[in-house]
Amino acid sequence: MRVLIVNAGSSSLKLTLLDEQDAIVAERDLAAPRAQVDPEQLGAALAAGLGEADAVGHRIVHGGQRFHGPVRIDEGIEGELRSLVDLAPLHQPKSLAALDAVGAMLGELPAVACFDTAFHATLPEAAATYALPRRWRERWALRRYGFHGLSHAWVARHAPQLLERRASEIRIVSCHLGAGASLCAIDGGRSVDTTMGFTPLEGLVMATRSGTVDPGMLLWLLEHEQLSTHELADALEHRSGLLGLAGIADMREVVQRALSGEDASRLALDVYVHRLRAGIAAMAAALGGLDALVFTGGVGERSAEVRARAADGLGFLGVELDRDRNRRSDGGEDVDIGAGRAPARTLVVRAREDLEIARQVRETLAGQVRPAPRPASP
Numbered sequence: 001m002r003v004l005i006v007n008a009g010s011s012s013l014k015l016t017l018l019d020e021q022d023a024i025v026a027e028r029d030l031a032a033p034r035a036q037v038d039p040e041q042l043g044a045a046l047a048a049g050l051g052e053a054d055a056v057g058h059r060i061v062h063g064g065q066r067f068h069g070p071v072r073i074d075e076g077i078e079g080e081l082r083s084l085v086d087l088a089p090l091h092q093p094k095s096l097a098a099l100d101a102v103g104a105m106l107g108e109l110p111a112v113a114c115f116d117t118a119f120h121a122t123l124p125e126a127a128a129t130y131a132l133p134r135r136w137r138e139r140w141a142l143r144r145y146g147f148h149g150l151s152h153a154w155v156a157r158h159a160p161q162l163l164e165r166r167a168s169e170i171r172i173v174s175c176h177l178g179a180g181a182s183l184c185a186i187d188g189g190r191s192v193d194t195t196m197g198f199t200p201l202e203g204l205v206m207a208t209r210s211g212t213v214d215p216g217m218l219l220w221l222l223e224h225e226q227l228s229t230h231e232l233a234d235a236l237e238h239r240s241g242l243l244g245l246a247g248i249a250d251m252r253e254v255v256q257r258a259l260s261g262e263d264a265s266r267l268a269l270d271v272y273v274h275r276l277r278a279g280i281a282a283m284a285a286a287l288g289g290l291d292a293l294v295f296t297g298g299v300g301e302r303s304a305e306v307r308a309r310a311a312d313g314l315g316f317l318g319v320e321l322d323r324d325r326n327r328r329s330d331g332g333e334d335v336d337i338g339a340g341r342a343p344a345r346t347l348v349v350r351a352r353e354d355l356e357i358a359r360q361v362r363e364t365l366a367g368q369v370r371p372a373p374r375p376a377s378p
Helices: 039-050 075-083 092-106 118-122 134-140 149-163 215-224 229-238 241-246 251-259 263-287 297-302 304-312 323-328 353-365
Strands: 003-008 012-018 024-031 055-060 111-115 171-177 181-187 190-194 292-296 345-348
Touching: 003 092, 003 353, 012 039, 012 353, 024 039, 039 092, 055 092, 055 353, 075 092, 092 111, 111 149, 111 353, 118 149, 118 190, 149 171, 149 181, 149 190, 149 292, 149 345, 149 353, 171 263, 171 297, 181 263, 190 263, 215 229, 241 251, 241 263, 251 263, 251 297, 251 304, 263 304, 292 297, 297 304, 304 323, 304 345
Parallel strands: 003 055, 055 111, 171 292, 292 345
Antiparallel strands: 003 012, 012 024, 171 181, 181 190
């Protein structure tokens, strides 16, 4: 089954067509500002080969409490997805705009929704529950949902293969570090803790997001400085993180400036790594130990400096890097960068949400869809 992967980002729409062996046949990044997809651009991309699919897999950020796994999209499901916009107002509309645009042109193909929250449906109650009034939690479904689940699910399946171990016997801390960033504690292939919560704002320092801050401080700003909720939300989402600390959101430039001695960038990198290292230790505590530390995502795959600084404080967990292998790893391939004697292995794994989505699409549609016949080779 050839699967078209539809991944709606903050300002772009990434389309990837995978063949029956998961090889990339074609891919395109289309501009999609303010969750708007240009029909002409999309039509041209599909006509250029991306439309030769048997099924479509959509990355959907939020599945709420209803969706704990992939689901074939029909009119009823689409209505339920729209009802979840309030839980992810910055992300869900983008996914739905992509669903509408692609569906208008490829409506005859079966489509499957694959959720970033679903992998974390296995969180134990202790990890998922906020210490808030019960009435609030029940009325508004206030709980820790977690995100980046498709990326963490790929790590959960792929890292044991690289280490030639069974997924059921390995404890992994997965570090998805990109513009957004989160950690996941994976025990026997299941998520048992993660750093993002009710929204993708919780947890680590990110490119423009603050990560976890004291809620009392936010209340103080609302009360004493008369900031509006809009101003507060905009600052936490778009003007904080590395951007707020260093004035730039790109980790590559932050590292470069920090190494040259610029104070603001040096502080930004120190804060980022401090939170990252503490988060990794917390995830390992949830697992009761650590067998593998995995870095993925744009920063995780390409920043040897971030990986080295994080690992420097994790020797007590059995983490030690091979400095040369770490320095040479630039995200081009999956690689073990751990020192030979280290009790815990450290891997760099390419983020392949597309492969995880394709797997979920095929499993969901197994027996329901007959792949379209291909033209005979000349």
